Amino acid sequence: MPFLILNLFGVLDAKRSGEDAVKSYAMNSGCSYSIIRPGRLVGGPYTNLDLATLFQVEGGASNGVTVQSGDALLGDCKRDVCAEAVLQCLENRECEDVVFSMHRFRASSATASMTAGVSAAAAAAIFLSYPARMERDHHHDVQYSISRETIQQHTTSNNNIMTAWSSSLLDSNYWLRSNIPTKCEAVNNKKMDTVNNNKTFASNTPATVYGEEEESNSANGRINYYYKRMNPNDVDRTSLMESHAIFGPLWGEGLIERYHVYKRINTNNEHPQIVLQSPRELTVVDLKVGKKLNGHDGIIHGGIISLLFDEAMGWAYECLQQQDQIDSSGMIIVTANLTVNFRAPFLAGSEAVIRVYHNETKGRKIYFSARLESKDGRVVFAEASSLFVLARKDKLRMKER
């Protein structure tokens, strides 16, 4: 059926924003979610005001269902079957962070390999049989702040290595990331020990990260990089910082509660494409916002989000300058333009990261892009792009007069 008809009155748009809100809430509260996209609901109790209610469409005797990831399925779905699937999702860990559609089983279905004419009670078994087909929303890497986490453990499915971050890692100036939470990280090129590892990260310890998604075509599939904290002394603020929007008046409980800037360090010189890649990631900001920065109740004001982006890009310039050895003597970098797209409500009191990428440099003009996303990368709250211009300091002052 054409999208235009399916989306009459913006029905699908509304559903999409509902799903985004669910994901966003799940991210912010640390719980998981399952999103079920049933076909047209048929069968009792006929509470809808639609044709299926008018004609008391029963939906056939079979309780069998077809499930498939994404939203390609089209058909009816019995209400009681859908309710059963909801219960199964609640009880089944395999259904965590999964999005799938379901409709009534039809023997002629083209999706035969994913189809089973079974009772609704066995629907979960279908999910379990086809986990790989389920749409897991891990569109980015999962990253962990090792500076703040208490002990976290992840078991790998294939080699049974566990990664544990002990409280001794608190206040570390480094940050690791991995695209699959079950893959292991290594420190000093040695795999971390098994359960309850208590190692600390030595100063300037490079971390080896496996399985980096966007750069996985390097020769040995291993990328060496880590993130180093840029502003570790933000508690010890300078007078400059006291008048700075983020570290000054907007800093504190209920306001901007954390704004830790990390620069990305590539350590693998054998693979210069990592450095040359465009857009290349320069900076990650680990942040937390309080509950006094809202526009609508409970939702962070878009202007605040723009500020968070602008600042992150300022720091990204600093990283770029260090890497590319840009000569900026007598110059100052300023934002010439900043475009922000707000994708999902960024809830008050949440934690998130901003990732900043360098897109292009043309003379004095530097183009960045950035994402504000949940820490595990599953929800993008906002995206931004900007032009920063290197301007002569004396020229700026002349304009002031």
Ligand SMILES: CCCCC/C=C\C/C=C\C/C=C\C/C=C\CCCC(=O)SCCNC(=O)CCNC(=O)[C@H](O)C(C)(C)COP(=O)(O)OP(=O)(O)OC[C@H]1O[C@@H](n2cnc3c(N)ncnc32)[C@H](O)[C@@H]1OP(=O)(O)O
């Ligand atoms: C955080 C503090 C702690 C300190 C720690 C120590 C170290 C910190 C390290 C890092 C720093 C960290 C954070 C930094 C903090 C945050 C960053 C915030 C930055 C800001 O929040 S800063 C305030 C807002 N910002 C302004 O206050 C700018 C006002 N503005 C102007 O001052 C001029 O407008 C200017 C300079 C932009 C241009 O003026 P100009 O005379 O120099 O140059 P001109 O006009 O010739 O433009 C040259 C080429 O840019 C193109 N161009 C210009 N503007 C454009 C636009 N809007 N759109 C598209 N293209 C544009 C032209 O078309 C031309 O292009 P082309 O060369 O191809 O023809």
